[in-house]
Amino acid sequence: MRVRLEDVARAASVSPKTVSRVLNDEANVSDETRKRVLAAMEAMDYRPHPSARSLAGNRSFVVAMLYDNNDNPASTYLAEIQDGVLEACDAHRYSMMVRPLRMRSDDFIRRLDALISDHHPDGVVLTPPITDYAPLLKRLRERNVPYASVSPQGDDGIGVRMDEQAAARAMVEHLLALGHRRIAHLIGIADHGASRWRLAGYREAMAAAGLPEDPALVVQGAFTFGSGVAAARELFALKSRPTAVFAANDDMATGVMWAAGEYGLKVPHDLSVCGFDDTPLARQLWPALTTVQQPSREMGRLAALQLLNVLRGRGPGQLVQVPFSLQVRDSTARVP
Amino acid sequence: MRVRLEDVARAASVSPKTVSRVLNDEANVSDETRKRVLAAMEAMDYRPHPSARSLAGNRSFVVAMLYDNNDNPASTYLAEIQDGVLEACDAHRYSMMVRPLRMRSDDFIRRLDALISDHHPDGVVLTPPITDYAPLLKRLRERNVPYASVSPQGDDGIGVRMDEQAAARAMVEHLLALGHRRIAHLIGIADHGASRWRLAGYREAMAAAGLPEDPALVVQGAFTFGSGVAAARELFALKSRPTAVFAANDDMATGVMWAAGEYGLKVPHDLSVCGFDDTPLARQLWPALTTVQQPSREMGRLAALQLLNVLRGRGPGQLVQVPFSLQVRDSTARVP
DNA sequence: CAGCAAATTGACAGCGCTGTCATACGTGCC
DNA sequence: GGCACGTATGACAGCGCTGTCAATTTGCTG
Secondary structure, three states: OOOOHHHHHHHHOOOHHHHHHHHOOOOOOOHHHHHHHHHHHHHHOOOOOHHHHHHHHOOOOEEEEEEOOOOOOOHHHHHHHHHHHHHHHHHOOOEEEEEEOOOOOOOHHHHHHHHHHHHOOOEEEEOOOHHHOHHHHHHHHHOOOOEEEEOOOOOOOEEEEEOHHHHHHHHHHHHHHOOOOOEEEEEOOOOOHHHHHHHHHHHHHHHHOOOOOOHHHEEEOOOOHHHHHHHHHHHHOOOOOOOEEEEOOHHHHHHHHHHHHHOOOOOOOOOEEEOOEOOHHHHHOOOOOEEEEOOHHHHHHHHHHHHHHHHOOOOOOOEEEEOOEEEOOOOOOOOO | OOOOHHHHHHHHOOOHHHHHHHHOOOOOOOHHHHHHHHHHHHHHOOOOOHHHHHHHHOOOOEEEEEEOOOOOOOHHHHHHHHHHHHHHHHHOOOEEEEEEOOOOOOOHHHHHHHHHHHHOOOEEEEOOOHHHOHHHHHHHHHOOOOEEEEOOOOOOOEEEEEOHHHHHHHHHHHHHHOOOOOEEEEEOOOOOHHHHHHHHHHHHHHHHOOOOOOHHHEEEOOOOHHHHHHHHHHHHOOOOOOOEEEEOOHHHHHHHHHHHHHOOOOOOOOOEEEOOEOOHHHHHOOOOOEEEEOOHHHHHHHHHHHHHHHHOOOOOOOEEEEOOEEEOOOOOOOOO
16 A cells, blocks of 8 residues: 555654655754654655645645747757756656647637646746747736746846857857858847847857948848758858858758758858757758757756745745857868 | 635535536436536636545546657657647646656666656556567556557557558658669668568568569668768668668658768759658758658547546547558659 | 743644445336 | 335545644753
8 A cells, every 4th residue: 555644654653744844844853853754754665645745735746847839949949948847847856747838829828827727837937939928927927826937038037048149159250260251140030039149149249350240141030941941042142142151040050051052062161051059960960060059958957946946945046047068060161 | 716616516506526526527417417517617617626636536637658768769759749648638637747768777667666656647658669668568557557659569558550561661662653673771770660660661562562672772770860871871882872762760861861962962863762750851851851741749649548538437448540641742753 | 940932743624626325316116 | 005226416534745833842041
């Protein structure tokens, strides 16, 4: 039969309430007692019943990860974040629930409400692009559900962030150092923070190098392979082609490389290409893609950790920053 | 404040137990009463408290989806299955929990036990390749946890399956119809059902066409882009190159197309390439990839549905089959 | 060593639901 | 009419834990 808290209590010769206190890491338990209780738990392989804890304690020990499965960049990105969130939840014996939500749909809030009413998550983790969806944030605050974000645009919440603008700037500086001057940029989906920051970094680096922006070299994309191909075709049709293309993510960069092949341009000899994200694909490409590594898994983990700190009453939680790292590989070279 | 079952009971002038019966779709409730209760629930926007239901009813209303995040084919494949499972669970007000598990690790069973003891899932959905991991299945049966599988190799369980062998055969027959005779095959990870079935379909089609198998044309891969590139290089180095390559999945097929570019081979003019899975990438490639569409999302949904049928006492559940469909696109053409 | 605050522990009710069993009410049969 | 039986409903306890508050012990002060 299942071992219950009561059984542990008997074994440790304490009251059930004391075992509960130990289980929940509460104060005012003597070291001696705590040790004894922990030993008994260990010995009996005690597993608290999550439903009973939820019911009595009025908390669910559930963290929901919200994402937009409609227009999302790379799904491997989300999968990695999910993995990280899961790891953090596991470490603190919370369980994770994933909830796809469509930002564009008009019943977004209704679905959010249903999620809250049906599952009572103790908190939620938000992933781009819904990290910045105002009605969502508003409703979460109204319903008093704590949240942490991965790569939010605002500065007020808690969660995790990477300095994408600095990373983009570093990427472009790398191209500049290779002698490139006509450097194109493919923008991602317009209102995503990722697109803004990466564009800003590109501009910053170009301006710092004293290069005026050539509007023809800055092309709108949509984070997809296809949009990368399309944008590249536009660029290659230009009278004066760029010698390097910095795409706002790896999928588009891959598209650029394809289009280059189509045009008989050898990468990196005739054209340098670089991306952002360091998806698994980037390493597998030939030539391997120069890109920015974004530690998605770790970011998911850290965001969840901040949330858990709040949920477990360990202070307010912060907006932590993770470092980026340039992965210089074979797709960028000195200007011909 | 929260609306409780008791409140609904009062509103409908029945006992709490009767409301419970209606909630759980039990028999022996008169139509008249049932209608009245449902109306009250609706009017009050009643949401049963999952923890209370779990605790009292000794079931969790949780379905866990198990997957191997170690050597998995395309992660978008898993994400799609997850989406389908989630949809089915939602439809029946179950919640879904995802659990990565490493088949190769020696604490696999311990982790499985922990999952069961900690979260008490009512049932689990298994995804390839752990669908066929005997110790897992054994333990699940021992602990009396129902499960349904996506693409299991065995015939005894419940879940969903596609006739991958027939699909592979159809794919190769398509190449044969285009006049190809030297058709290569890239095999996926050895013990995966997917690899076996696709290879078997290839052999079946070749044999039916009276073509003896040329061992040099059947190359081991690992479902990855990189392994596709490597295998293709081997093939292209052959004195007598294949005119078509059937890769066991799209990632490897993409690798083949890259390698083709490297060797100056135009696809499909000089080489036909086809894959399996119809990943999003396949459509975006240029030329777009001929492949087999596997309705992963739907398969996830159906597998979960079979499991839910069992959990909800709706009979035994079956191994249902979904149809495949050949997506003939631009990467295959008549033999030169 | 009394006297008091702080630290530690426990008794008990109750979270919101369902299982079990009892009860009430027809219905059909001899 | 009396009885057995099936259907519909309800009373009640209890699932395994935690919140509240009271009781007890400890440590310190003058």
